[in-house]
Amino acid sequence: MIIKLSPGDIKRYNWYLWRAVLSFFALFVLLLVVTYFGLFGQLPSFRDLENPKSNQASEVISADGTTVLGTYYVQNRSSVSFSQLSPNVVNALIATEDSRFYDHSGIDFRRLFTIPLLNLIGSKQGGSTITQQLAKNLFSGSQGAHNPFVRLTQKLKEWIIAVRLERRYTKQEIITMYLNTVDFGAYNTFGIKSAAHTYFNVTPDKLTPDQAAVLVGMVKGPGVYSPIRHPDRALNRRNLILGLMEKQGYLTDGQLQEFKSKPLGIDFNPMNHNEGPAPYFRAVLKQEIQKIFKNQNIVRSDGTPYDLDRDGLKIYTTIDATMQQYAEEAQREYMPQLQGQFNDQWKGVSRWKSIKNFKLLLDEGMYRSDRYKQLELQGKSEDEIRQNFDTPDSLELFTWRGDIDTLMKPIDSILYSKMMLRNALMSMDPTTGYVKAWVGGTDFEHFKYDQVKVGTRQVGSTAKPFTYAVAIENGFSPCQEVDNVPVTIDGWTPGSSPTETLPGAISLRTALAHSQNYVTAYVMNEVKPTPVMELIKKMGVTSDVPPYPSICLGVFNASVFDMTGAYSVFANHGTWTEPTFILRIEDKNGNVVYTHTPKVVQAMDAQSAYVMTYMLKGVIEDGTGSRLKYKYGLNNPIGGKTGTTQENSDGWFIGITPQLVTGVWSGCEDRDIHFRSTRLGEGANSALPIFAGFMKRVYANPALGIKKNVDFDAPKNMTITLDCNAYKQQQQGTNDVDKKLGF
Template identity: 70%
Template sequence: MWIKTENNKLTPQDIRRYNWFVWKFIGACFAFVVIIILLTAFEIFGKLPSFRDLENPKSNQATIVLSSDKQELGTYYVENRSNVNYKDISPNVINALVATEDKRFYDHSGIDFSRIFTIFIHNLFGSKQGGSTITQQLALNLFSEKGREHSFIKRLPQKLKELITAVRIERRYTKEEIITMYLNTVDFGAYSTFGIKSAARTYFNTTPDKLSPDQAALLVGILNGTGKYSPIRHPDKALARRNLVLTRMAEAGYLSSGQADEFKLKPLNLDFRPVDHNEGLATYFRDYLKRDVQKIFEEKSIDNNGKPYDLDRDGLKIYTTINATMQEYAEEAQKEYMRILQNQFNQHWKGISLWKSIPTFKALLDAGMRRSDRYRELRAEGKSDEEIKADFNTPTKMNIFTWKGDIDTTMKPIDSIVYCKMLLRNSLMSMDPTTGYVKAWVGGINFEHFKYDQVKQGMRQVGSTAKPFTYAVAIENGYSPCMVIPNVPVTFPDGYTPASGDTRAGDLTLRQALGWSQNWITAALLKEVGVPAVVELTKKMGITSQIEPYPSVFLGPFDASVFDMTGAYSAFVNHGLWTEPTYLLRIEDHNGNVLYENKPKVAQVLNEQTAYVMTYMLKGVIEDGTGTRLKYRYGLNNPIGGKTGTTQNNSDGWFIGITPQLVTGVWTGCEDRDIHFRSTSLGEGANSALPIFAMYMKRVYANTDLGIKKNVDFDQPKTPLTITLDCNAYQPGTTEADKKLNF
């Protein structure tokens, strides 16, 4: 490159040539970098975020489901991410992040050139370190769909985009806004936990503003490698990384060396609560709500600038009527009693052959097998019926539900189907009869194992809970609850004669007949008022399923949901005004703009005097009827009405309870109607459903903060009551015709 002299020394001319070559090389490199940056800026290597993108950065933000008492019921997410404001983040988190990731964060404008040079030297000598500032990392998190590229050829233009985007971000946002956006978007590992809010809840069951220095140091330490420094999988490495962060916080002056040493001595103290769609409160409700919201968006053409809203990514807020405390009480009551009832059921069937006792059992088992995921997977693999049958009879490891907790076991898949068939199912819905607001929704016994919702989707025969509809038509037509009818068989014109059931001999008043759920007297009443009138009222009161106009309608042979039946009974409490059960209030986008606001339907379906008389009639069920165990066993002596229901062969047990402020429906039964208790004493609604209502209401009454008062009675009509409720007020010799017209 240059010519040496005889003394092997460079001449001044050689030195000038050498310097010129070096400067030409440096200039060429500088020009190359400038050209590359310009080409990047002009989007030759791909699109850069626009001004609008920078002002409205997008991220996969979870949609939050909120309860009426401002609790977070759950989220819908691809990335478990919920944003928080700067003021809601502990300074410990911010200090730990700056000290560890970007010490000159408050001094640079997005690019730390001195750090880039230092990192270059470290990497040159084999010590691998990253040179990205917090702002550059934010640019990568927000605007790179594929994440960090690992190929040098692809990483170089991506890095240049980050540099330009970082500078643009710094021009448009304050340092506080940048660090907040970063902490809202960064990945903390563990079940797709994104953002400091989700991380604080997942690892420590707390909020970001309450994180201590050691907790903050642990979370910031995870950022360097969500797998390597996972406190769940690698607690020793996570502890060492946490202590390194504490050291850097001390070096940066955010902690004293003594404080840092003190925090280093503490254990991790995790309170690990991973967020899972199968866990938490109101799992069935949240699952149904998601599909319902998607349906609303589609039907009402609610979109996001021409694109469908994605509940898993668009960070919406869904406000519901569910009360988190009451929901918890309902789930606790179910769990407490269903454990007892399932034990009764198991003992009831112990030593009895299902194959001999249940004629359809083989068909039920076969249908259950064919509906299983295992069967579909084997069929998709091309397995024959013989091979599939062999597979279902081969023991394998599996996880099954029990009321004492899930257990891992080894059993034949076919036996697991038998096990599930013999599990009792249950659902509950509780609502405010005045507003229609649903306060608690328990759709099943365990969402992870049995995802079918029995509140809204499930349809089961309603049994004797249908009888009040017949009595309501009669009261509406002038019949008195004091009217006495002989309890004798009744035959309809078509020759149908209802079975007696548990018949009480003698003459009974209508109130007594409803209280003891007497079939013959109810049939006599139906014969008087007519089947069409009863069907019409039942539909008006919100029963959306098909009801055939047969004389047996008073026995409840039709299917209905807990949702519809509970809503129907609310009209008795609400002065005859049926208010559509409402669980969704409104939906907002991530900026707080209202996308949808729900307006429930309201209809006057009964005269307010008739409705009040029906509350009096239903109170008779509890005072001296099929629901008396509410008083003598559970001590609920306050004003409560209700109706038990038991369907043919004890396949379904119902109880719908009414109080002045709450109406609650409970159903219990097996997945298949052919599997049930073999005795009415165990299978009736008074035993299989009523106790859950009692346990729920006792919890509700005990919490005075809920405002559900125990000793208030049902509101009387605004107009003077013209229907006589005191049967002793009738003079001797008063005819039944007079009582019918309430004279």
């Protein structure tokens, strides 16, 4: 049945249709107006648009000014400028998300009403422009997105914000802001810079068309199109985007076929707080910055405190990325060997009988463990917790061959951890005070306690040069000879191994080279403890150093940080320059908010410092550090001092060159657990080899500028004789004159 409409009916229906359209348009305009005036929630102000809020990671940057050592973040997001973006990323994004990006002013109405047709012909684009998506990412959020009315109001906000963004920013700035805000899934990765590193281990400017297509493909669904979890989906999505790029003229047909034939080529490098170079340094650095900001009242422009995890600060440090790598490599190279020596000494030996306070050590380890704290929070009793620790469980353990999963009683894992050797290294430029390398421990994921600055240990014989330095300043000669016999000071008589005690009269240089306790005690008795303590403090040691005679043998505790800084005085003409690891801190806009100025103290005169370098070179030439020459082939001018504490609990070596001073420490978490022989536990075996491995790598790289055959500078007008034969002749001549004069 066919119904014929009269011209009047057609006119009337047309009027109904147009009235409906006009009513819808009026309602739409009304909604836009009320949204603009904030009826559905406050819109961002002009200031908000100029400074959009986002959780942006703060970057720790090495001495070269470009290498990022790591980040602090809630969202692993780092920003880049448009010039740092590969054109391939921009092209892939525009081809996929907004082909008319350069032609609209934030809202593409023509595209909005043709989306169904575009999807039918394979364009696969949504209704939102890139600018609208940016508005959503920055300001409107996604709460209530499943409520149609809430989503409508959000969409209206996005349109208004998009138009405002287009008025405030250039197209290049908008696309850069967008790429800096996108979520890329794995390990909380936000922004194209983090994504390029995480998935391809490159910077954003190096992304190829196929790599760019993979990342842009993740924009709509980082989980669905993850190249790690769903490589097949990611590959299909990549090829689809490459096809869109070809249709838009960004690729030729030949290039399209070439890139589609390639595998995904993922080089997965997820970043987290435990990974990357210098994790111990980064952890200490964060605490130091927070302390500086609090003590100096450094705040944001609105008066609120800076948040390192959200404010996108750039922290420029003194750490040399290459030297840091060499230091970590030297540790990984030698520590498995040292651990093997340690384990062999303890094979078949009862820990209960041989380790002092063994049960107490295990209990303390249990009480400090995360497992104990979690069980305590669950309301478990002490007996229940102990039963849990005595019940085998699946555990992850650190080994030098990599982490392993094993079935073990948790209490046994405490023992395993305590029998693992720890190690720390710090290297610095003695002239500037700049810290070049910082290895605070053996594995940050498992052992987070920093042993460079946070931890202190007994320093042993590395303290002896301080006593000799006071003697040199008071007119003693390194060639002066002293009988190497026991000395008692105020009832204290140091011991000395009979096999390691040199007989007869020996020079002070020889005594220091061979770490002789008796002669060191003799010198202490001559110069007295208080001047030695005062010098140690002037040289930057911040821990407690009591003015007792025994400090000459290093019975006090100090950090690797302070001891390395103290030894830099010898290499720097008697001047202590505060060890420095922060250069400056900038906010996300490049404004400098903090600059560090190191303290400088003239701790001793230049001549005495130079004489100490001469004495410390004797340690390497023919003393306790001589294996540096005969075993590791380092024959260039190097001074140093080994240190071994009571019962071999701590092994030290601090080495000095004109351009680098490096301190190394090795030992267990608890001093009661240690090597069973001095032959293996002494610093010459437990610390010196890591120094050797580090320096050999440094010297092999000329680009670092650390020259091998540079000696320490002698000051002008030297009055102290370093030639011991000449010194003896002078002494003999003085004695002859005295005899003639009747003295």
